[in-house]
Amino acid sequence: MSMMEDSYVLQLAEQKYTDLHLCFCGYGRCEPGHSFGPAVRPNYILHFILEGKGTYQVGSTTYHLEAEQGFLIPPRVQTYYEADVREPWSYMWIGFDGKNAEEYLRDIGLGSRQLICRCSRIRELREIVMQMMEHNTCTVSDQYYLQSSLYRIFSVLAAEQATALPHIQSGENFYVKRAISFIQNNFANPIRVTAIADYVCINRSYLYTLFRKYLGVSPQEYLTNYRITQAAELLVTTELSVATIARSCGYEDALVFSKSFKARMGVPPSVYRERELEENRKKLTTF
Numbered sequence: 644m645s646m647m648e649d650s651y652v653l654q655l656a657e658q659k660y661t662d663l664h665l666c667f668c669g670y671g672r673c674e675p676g677h678s679f680g681p682a683v684r685p686n687y688i689l690h691f692i693l694e695g696k697g698t699y700q701v702g703s704t705t706y707h708l709e710a711e712q713g714f715l716i717p718p719r720v721q722t723y724y725e726a727d728v729r730e731p732w733s734y735m736w737i738g739f740d741g742k743n744a745e746e747y748l749r750d751i752g753l754g755s756r757q758l759i760c761r762c763s764r765i766r767e768l769r770e771i772v773m774q775m776m777e778h779n780t781c782t783v784s785d786q787y788y789l790q791s792s793l794y795r796i797f798s799v800l801a802a803e804q805a806t807a808l809p810h811i812q813s814g815e816n817f818y819v820k821r822a823i824s825f826i827q828n829n830f831a832n833p834i835r836v837t838a839i840a841d842y843v844c845i846n847r848s849y850l851y852t853l854f855r856k857y858l859g860v861s862p863q864e865y866l867t868n869y870r871i872t873q874a875a876e877l878l879v880t881t882e883l884s885v886a887t888i889a890r891s892c893g894y895e896d897a898l899v900f901s902k903s904f905k906a907r908m909g910v911p912p913s914v915y916r917e918r919e920l921e922e923n924r925k926k927l928t929t930f
Contacts, residue, residue, distance in 0.1 A: 659786050663741035665793045668775050672733040673697070673726035680723035686740040687748070688716040690724075691768050695732030699724040699759070706759050706880045708732075713760045713800075715753050735772045739793060749828060751800040756831050757873075759880065764799050771795055818843045819853050822862065830870050830893050836862045870894070871907045878916040885912045 666686050673695075680700075691713045699706045699714045700723040708714060710732075716722050718740070726732050741747075748754055762768060775792045778785040821843045826834075839862055840847040847862075854862045870892040877888045889900035904912045 660790055661741060662743040663739060663747055663793065663797075665775075665789050666738035666740060668735070668737045668772055670733075670735045670772065670776070673731045675728045675731045676726060677731060678723065678725035681721050682723070683719055683721050684716055684738075686718050686738050687744055688736055688738045689753075690714050690716070690734045690736045691762050691765060691772075692732050692734045693765060693769060695730045696727040697725055697732040698727075701758060704881055704883060708759065708880065711762050711765050713762045715748070715758045715760075717755060717758070735769060737772065737793065737796060747797055749824070750804075751797060752804045752827060754828065756828070759876075760800070761803065762800075764803060767799055768796060771799075816857070818845055818850070819857050822850060822854070823865070826866050826869055830866065830873060831891055833893055833895055834866070836866070839866075867903060868907065871904055874900070874904060874912065875908065875915065878912055879919045888912070 692708055692710050694710045696707070696709045699708055701720065706714060714724070745754070751760070753760055771792050775789055778788045778792075822839050825839055825842045829838075836850070837847055840850040843850065845853075850862055854860060854865060858865060860868070874888050874892045877883060877891065878885075881888075883891070885901065886897040889895075889897040892900070894900035894903070901911050904915070908915055910918065
């Protein structure tokens, strides 16, 4: 049963821009158990969780989320989300679309294969959204203000995404950045280093040299580390089986995945999941 949500929403009727445009934005504080869906939306919606907890379900995948996390609702995909019954969340959201929306989302690390993100600068995002809701007229001035604010949000999220990568300088960074982007968008597929090198149009040996020079690891090590990082998050935020998570992170063999995970995290995937969930339960008891 869907409970109540105390929300404030700004809806936009006209779209002046084509590459990326704001459809609406809002803020909501949910009652325990408040839910929405299952439903399909016509545009992208990005939620930023201010406080509390809840779950977000897409297909057979369920994400358990909390403050300083965000979740993306893609268009034409059935989704469902629900506030926790003990610590219901409050969140902000922006609805947007445009011919370049998918490309811009990739810039901030989001897409059909990556629907959740971290939002450590949540206060800054909250301030932007709240100011957007004050510019609620159809004047040309407000249209430009809202458009610039939408780009500010993407700028904040892109900066947060960039902090996860070492700082790269020199003219060679084009190849490294393109390779990293390819890995982040294709890690779930059984790609090889040769495919990465082919994508950025350099040979495998030169790609290895660049990764060692600027990142301190080989392309294969970076790919493996990225896959394991994504797998670790799925272990904690979903109830997917280890085998399913392995396939979702580019491993066709669950045993190979488990060995790789243990080599980097110190424990097998199942032990890591149990340990992290227990740690989270201990944290909850302190509230």
